[in-house]
Amino acid sequence: MAGPVSDERTAVVLPAEGPLAPPARQGERTLERRRRAVAYLLLTPGTLYLALFFALPLILIIYTSLKSGGLLSGGGFRFTWQWENYTDGLATYGSFYVRSVVYAGIATVACILLAYPMAYWIAFYGGRWKSALFFMILVPFFVSFVIRTVQWRFLLGDFGLIFGPLKDLGLLPQDFRVLATPLAVIAGITYNFLPFTALPLYVALDRIDRSLIEAAKDLYATKTEAFRKVVLPLSFPGLFAAVILTFVPATGDYVNSSVLGGPNTTMIGQIIQTKFLVELRYPEAAALSVVLMVGMLLIALLYAKALGTEDETLAAGAGA
Amino acid sequence: MPEVDVRLERVTKRFGEVVAVDDLSLDIAEGEFFSLLGPSGCGKTTTLRMIGGFEDPTMGTVYLGGRDVTDLPPYRRDVNTVFQSYALFPHLNVFENVAFGLRRRKVPKDEIATRVREAMRLVDLEGFEERRPAQMSGGQQQRVALARALVNRPKVLLLDEPLGALDLKLRKQMQLELKRIQQEVGITFIYVTHDQEEAMTMSNRIAVMRHGRIEQLGEPEAVYENPATEFVAGFLGASNLLEGEVKETNGSGLATVLLTAGPSVRLPVDRLPAGATGRVKVGVRPEKVSIAPEGEAGPADRNTVTGRVTMSTYIGVSHQFKVQTAGGAELTVYVQNLGAERSPAQGESVVLTWKPEHTFAVEPQEDLTSEEDEG
Numbered sequence: 111m112a113g114p115v116s117d118e119r120t121a122v123v124l125p126a127e128g129p130l131a132p133p134a135r136q137g138e139r140t141l142e143r144r145r146r147a148v149a150y151l152l153l154t155p156g157t158l159y160l161a162l163f164f165a166l167p168l169i170l171i172i173y174t175s176l177k178s179g180g181l182l183s184g185g186g187f188r189f190t191w192q193w194e195n196y197t198d199g200l201a202t203y204g205s206f207y208v209r210s211v212v213y214a215g216i217a218t219v220a221c222i223l224l225a226y227p228m229a230y231w232i233a234f235y236g237g238r239w240k241s242a243l244f245f246m247i248l249v250p251f252f253v254s255f256v257i258r259t260v261q262w263r264f265l266l267g268d269f270g271l272i273f274g275p276l277k278d279l280g281l282l283p284q285d286f287r288v289l290a291t292p293l294a295v296i297a298g299i300t301y302n303f304l305p306f307t308a309l310p311l312y313v314a315l316d317r318i319d320r321s322l323i324e325a326a327k328d329l330y331a332t333k334t335e336a337f338r339k340v341v342l343p344l345s346f347p348g349l350f351a352a353v354i355l356t357f358v359p360a361t362g363d364y365v366n367s368s369v370l371g372g373p374n375t376t377m378i379g380q381i382i383q384t385k386f387l388v389e390l391r392y393p394e395a396a397a398l399s400v401v402l403m404v405g406m407l408l409i410a411l412l413y414a415k416a417l418g419t420e421d422e423t424l425a426a427g428a429g430a
Numbered sequence: 431m432p433e434v435d436v437r438l439e440r441v442t443k444r445f446g447e448v449v450a451v452d453d454l455s456l457d458i459a460e461g462e463f464f465s466l467l468g469p470s471g472c473g474k475t476t477t478l479r480m481i482g483g484f485e486d487p488t489m490g491t492v493y494l495g496g497r498d499v500t501d502l503p504p505y506r507r508d509v510n511t512v513f514q515s516y517a518l519f520p521h522l523n524v525f526e527n528v529a530f531g532l533r534r535r536k537v538p539k540d541e542i543a544t545r546v547r548e549a550m551r552l553v554d555l556e557g558f559e560e561r562r563p564a565q566m567s568g569g570q571q572q573r574v575a576l577a578r579a580l581v582n583r584p585k586v587l588l589l590d591e592p593l594g595a596l597d598l599k600l601r602k603q604m605q606l607e608l609k610r611i612q613q614e615v616g617i618t619f620i621y622v623t624h625d626q627e628e629a630m631t632m633s634n635r636i637a638v639m640r641h642g643r644i645e646q647l648g649e650p651e652a653v654y655e656n657p658a659t660e661f662v663a664g665f666l667g668a669s670n671l672l673e674g675e676v677k678e679t680n681g682s683g684l685a686t687v688l689l690t691a692g693p694s695v696r697l698p699v700d701r702l703p704a705g706a707t708g709r710v711k712v713g714v715r716p717e718k719v720s721i722a723p724e725g726e727a728g729p730a731d732r733n734t735v736t737g738r739v740t741m742s743t744y745i746g747v748s749h750q751f752k753v754q755t756a757g758g759a760e761l762t763v764y765v766q767n768l769g770a771e772r773s774p775a776q777g778e779s780v781v782l783t784w785k786p787e788h789t790f791a792v793e794p795q796e797d798l799t800s801e802e803d804e805g
């Protein structure tokens with residue numbers, strides 16, 4: 111957010127005063143330099159944190175992904191530039207990546223379709239209850255992720271709370287099931303990631319200046335047009351963030367497919383988890399993780415490019 | 431008399447307990463530059479928003495061009511608004527901002543280009559079409575807001591303190607500019623402001639509002655020279671108000687008022703508040719008063735008060751004096767700086783005189799102290 115804002119300032123000031131501005135005096139320069147130094151100083155804890163908990167593990171994972179050998183047999187791992195970890199991994203598990211991306215993609219779309227109207231309604235009609243209402247979206251998520259997902263097993267069970275009575279009444283065939291199908295996994299992901307979608311959307315919608323909507327109506331826009339031409343474009347930055355924040359972690363998720371899925375719904379996160387924690391095949395697991403990460407990065411970059419994040423549309427929306 | 435363009439008929443707007451606009455009626459003529467003037471919270475914006483269709487009146491009727499529009503949404507009214515905060519669309523460039531209304535009305539492409547260009551010329555912003563609002567100064571944004579409204583050629587343009595965010599110099603310049611534009615396009619302007627000078631400079635007529643009602647409505651000169659209430663006298667320019675009692679109204683058309691603080695003064699009978707007989711406040715504008723050293727008694731046909739100068743301030747174009755009368759009242763006097771006379775010094779005894787026809791009288795209003803100054 112800081113970027114576009116400061117850009118605006120320079121843009122406003124420069125044409126008016128740029129060429130005429132008197133040269134900064136020595137004192138001002140020192141002050142400016144000191145201010146910058148302080149700014150960098152403020153960055154150090156964050157930088158150290160990232161170096162320690164992000165960069166270092168990342169390097170270790172890449173390093174591990176090129177090792178060979180086994181922990182139990184084969185006398186431990188050795189670094190041997192074992193590229194086969196990648197090629198074999200991709201060949202064996204390619205379809206799991208695709209499935210993960212498809213499930214996460216569908217879930218992300220579902221999340222947006224659910225969260226956008228909710229966030230919109232709360233931001234525009236919540237009045238003084240806004241914060242309380244939004245908090246209600248978050249409340250279920252104070253309960254552990256795993257417990258919530260396990261609850262869904264009871265709800266969606268073949269003879270569970272929902273389908274049991276319906277089957278008893280003969281409204282559903284006895285062999286009807288949702289659990290262990292892609293639908294269950296996608297529904298679980300949708301449910302579990304909804305706050306990550308709702309929060310950025312709500313923030314973006316809530317900060318839209320209401321007078322812009324009045325201006326649109328004043329300029330002959332109907333309610334729908336005011337939404338399409340003003341609210342929607344101004345919520346793009348939030349939409350963008352919501353998609354990334356939902357899609358990326360959802361692709362790597364393994365809890366929903368483990369708990370709600372069946373043998374045919376296995377996602378790549380599950381494979382990685384099993385390889386790491388059950389089979390203890392660290393190099394292969396690391397290679398699969400790196401592939402997942404790089405894939406996600408590529409998708410995110412392509413997505414950003416397609417939407418034109420560099421375009422000022424988003425910057426202006428974010429800065430306004 | 432040109433046709434009535436905007437008519438408010440007994441309009442009231444309540445927000446819960448608050449009565450923002452109180453049984454207000456108003457006729458605005460076609461092509462008029464009409465100002466709603468008053469302190470913050472007096473209901474100006476609410477009145478404007480009801481004309482624009484952004485608020486529903488609790489009671490009463492709004493007519494535009496003779497048609498009852500009370501229940502029409504903003505986009506079905508032939509009215510455009512220049513918002514106080516400009517409300518420019520940050521995600522659109524200047525061209526698209528200005529073209530917004532035309533696009534909604536499905537105006538053909540060529541015509542949009544022509545009309546936007548025309549509007550940009552009108553507000554003197556040619557060449558800025560590709561800029562984003564955020565890349566423009568406050569004054570330029572203000573012009574974009576104006577162009578965006580005018581390009582639609584509405585019957586009526588509503589302006590809510592459009593110059594409020596600009597610095598003084600730019601504001602003065604834009605006042606003249608707005609006036610020029612209004613004359614050029616001939617559209618009815620309804621202008622909300624709390625700045626009395628701004629309202630006087632630009633308007634054909636002014637409605638001075640207070641507590642959701644119109645205290646006085648008229649041409650700037652009439653409102654200034656003959657304020658109808660104590661509030662209006664205080665809100666528009668400076669006035670000297672002296673308490674007194676109406677003594678007699680003689681045949682020559684002059685009434686005599688005995689001031690609590692001293693002598694009696696005369697004023698035209700028609701300047702007395704309707705039906706006033708008892709206590710009134712007599713007023714005279716500071717620039718109407720002449721000041722002279724004691725003993726130099728003025729002509730007998732002028733109102734005369736004596737006193738002592740308590741403060742003498744030189745402000746370039748004029749001298750400003752505060753004079754305390756024997757009875758304890760304080761008067762302000764402005765004397766144009768012609769460079770000739772010697773001006774009275776502090777402590778000096780002086781005679782103040784002014785013409786009866788420059789005198790006005792209002793009923794005393796009790797509840798004025800706390801709310802006069804605008805926010």
Ligand SMILES: Nc1ncnc2c1ncn2[C@@H]1O[C@H](COP(=O)(O)OP(=O)(O)O)[C@@H](O)[C@H]1O
Pocket residue numbers: 445448449450468469470471472473474475476477
């Ligand atoms: N949406 C609203 N809800 C509640 N009170 C309001 C609302 N709009 C205006 N008011 C109240 O109505 C009164 C008039 O407001 P307004 O028309 O904005 O005055 P002005 O424009 O003259 O400053 C004020 O007391 C204000 O607090």
Ligand SMILES: [Mg+2]
Pocket residue numbers: 471474475476
């Ligand atoms: Mg206002």
